[in-house]
Amino acid sequence: MAITGSSAADELGDTTEASLNNRGNNTGGWRSARLIIGVEMAERFAYFGISSNLIMYLTGPLGESTATAAANVNAWIGTVSFMPLLGGFICKR
Template sequence: MKRYFEHPSWFLLHHTTNINIAQHLSQLPQEANLLSFTIAAISFFEIIGFSGVRSNLIMYLTGHLGMSTAAAAASVNAWNGTEMVLPIAGALAADSRLGRYRAVLIAGVLYLLVSTDYLPTFGITILNNCCHV
């Protein structure tokens, strides 16, 4: 079974200029549609998650760390700006130096390293909350 990027219509979609895109997308295999929906859903939930954490982060910075409201808002806005700019920097690095497969591999390894770094602290937090009722 061919992957969606090995499908002939994938090549035509990205290498022709005068084309009816809606007609072409309907010819893509079903897994390409599922993949695009999955990526869109993950991006949507990531934005919702970050928006929900933003106000809690300001509350934490002002309450527990004793920052002023203006300094906490500036810190959160700086983090938000960094979060928005880093994908552009990653795209430039992937397009100019790494190539798409190597960039995906490196990003996947970094994601796993960061995810597994937080896993033990998450487990300890759950155990502490469970046992000290």
């Protein structure tokens, strides 16, 4: 099956930096990359902010022992690390 009349490059134009949506407008590129980088930075700040203070919160206001607090923090870190895999599996479907 050959394309007749015009080549695929002529129809798509300059789409090396972005992709086309259903209306033919450019989407993606550095504008989307900045959003993704910003969201990832916010996620990292939230993760390390919570993980650094979690044992102090569990042992102080909640009154847990240090061993129980450490076990709960390890469970939290394991759950947070596993969630992207679960999200990827759900998105694949």
